[in-house]
Amino acid sequence: MTVHELDLAGITDSGLRADYLKSSRLFRDIGRGRFLGRYMFPAAKRPYFDTFFSFVCYVDDLVDDVNRSLEVRKQRLDEFERAYLAACDGEETETDGPPSGDHVADAALSRALVHMMRTWDLPYRDVPQFVQAQREALTTYEYATYEEMDPFIQGVTLLPAVWINGLFEPQSEDSEELCRHTITAFQLLDFAWDVQEDLELGRLYLPLEDLTKFGLDRTSLAREVGSGHVSEAVRELMKFEIDRAVGHLDAGRAWGRTLHPTSRTFVDLDIETHRQMAVELVKDDYAFFGRPKKGLGFNSAKIAPRTAAAAARAKRINREAEQSGYRIRRPWSA
Known part of the structure; x- marks a missing residue:
């Protein structure tokens, strides 16, 4: 700053x-x-x-x-x-x-x-x-069901998401609901991406009922993820988790269009980055889970060129908005 x-x-x-x-x-x-x-x-x-x-x-x-x-x-x-x-x-x-x-x-x-x-x-x-x-x-080190994890999603993930949506200056009544879907998707994709790291820290953010559905438990999942080769059961589990996340991502895909133009570029890039995460997770028959990688960010090799392009595009959009009279609100004063 x-x-x-x-x-x-x-x-x-x-x-x-x-x-x-x-x-x-x-x-x-x-x-x-x-x-x-x-x-x-x-x-x-x-x-x-x-x-x-x-x-x-x-x-x-x-x-x-x-x-x-x-x-x-x-x-x-x-x-x-x-x-x-x-x-x-x-x-x-x-x-x-x-x-x-x-x-x-x-x-x-x-x-x-x-x-x-x-x-x-x-x-x-x-x-x-x-x-x-x-x-x-x-x-809290694990969740029995997806419903049991809901307080975490609501309190840790969505509460600040709704606040930041206000900073992005929503232009539509649909904006908050679209924001909720999108940020839920981001969190679920992060859970899948970080599953090995979380397990090493003693936590699991995939519901135990999902593991049971595919014949797994916490111990067997921890043994397989990062082993270099994962079983069909792990691939099916991860497909289930990623599909759930992508469902939310698709439901919230119009979020950026409900925001002020000066906020859309950032949100669209964030959505694009998480869509790329989903691609990386499923690529080569879920090979990622055999050898997990560091997370994708705006500065990572795959995303950095898009980040630079987005910043240039945003600069033009912001300049046009200001020329049209856009100003941010005056700061609060006691």
Whole structure:
């Protein structure tokens, strides 16, 4: 993020500008290839985009940090929530002794996030619901049924998705439902792509009832995935999971068209990236599951050329929108 972007956004308070800049640096460091998506938005919207995605990635990383014990991760979620609630009330976070680097990051990100959500009329008081859903996911290691996994999908996946849909400026009443289908598809494809990594971390996000349907259990799945060769049962299981995800992707395929033109390029590229994930997962008779690879991102070799083309296209669209009088909303002021 640059000070020029903050100027264009109309964010003038020096303390708040520092919070936004810190949030953007966090996003750059932990957001992986998704950070490149910021260049598909008007410069004035990028501080808000950076802050929101920094928040989602930051809380995800608090939960997934295997270098910290379960108790420490629970504590970090509690600390972030306290910092966020303090920011909601315009108060400083209370700490025992001098604030650590974690506490400083919690507070800065929280202040920027509250401002971002209030600017875009998003339900900023509902953020603790997302933190609670992550807290519950922290100690859940498997799901018996797809229905049992629904609270995770609703709380961890779809709650922030509906919020970001507001930042994308929906132009249709159908937008939220299409967003829900699309982001559900993204999550299910991520579950399939990361199945080996999740199993190694002691988690499984494929419902046990699905494994049973194809004569598998958690132990046999863990033994096969990454072994270099997978059985017909694993291929059938993965086909079932990927088909479910692609069904949601197809149902939400019009999402981009329901958004303001300045948001469509990013969403369309994200959908294209996940469609490519589905292709990679099923290619060569599901060979991926014999030798899983790193995830696809906007900066990965297969997607990077599309990312560059999308950024160039978005630049033209954004310029035309601004020439036609488009301006983002004024920042929230207490």
